Amino acid sequence: MITLHIEHPVRDFAGWKAAFDSDPAGRERAGVRRYVISRPVDQPLYVMIDLEFDDRGRAEKMLAVLENVWQTPRARGAVAGDVKTAIIEQVEAHDL
Numbered sequence: 001m002i003t004l005h006i007e008h009p010v011r012d013f014a015g016w017k018a019a020f021d022s023d024p025a026g027r028e029r030a031g032v033r034r035y036v037i038s039r040p041v042d043q044p045l046y047v048m049i050d051l052e053f054d055d056r057g058r059a060e061k062m063l064a065v066l067e068n069v070w071q072t073p074r075a076r077g078a079v080a081g082d083v084k085t086a087i088i089e090q091v092e093a094h095d096l
Helices: 013-021 056-069 073-078
Strands: 002-009 034-038 046-053 084-089
Touching: 002 056, 013 046, 013 073, 046 056, 056 084
Parallel strands: none
Antiparallel strands: 002 046, 002 084, 034 046
């Protein structure tokens, strides 16, 4: 499993979530199998998104698409600072 991990501050969570839900990058078409949105309990205006893919190539293509999306006026109005990204590979997981 390959994950595109994204994190950044937002100006307004509800407004950012509406923009995310509109899906300007076409997550399903791009091969996203699952996504998780998280935020620190003491930072409600900071989001962390994990987009899960079957392979690295699809994650890299999605990152390129998102880099273009983040330049749009709507995204610049929702994102309140630098976007950090990493493509990560799950090495091991255990349910306890």
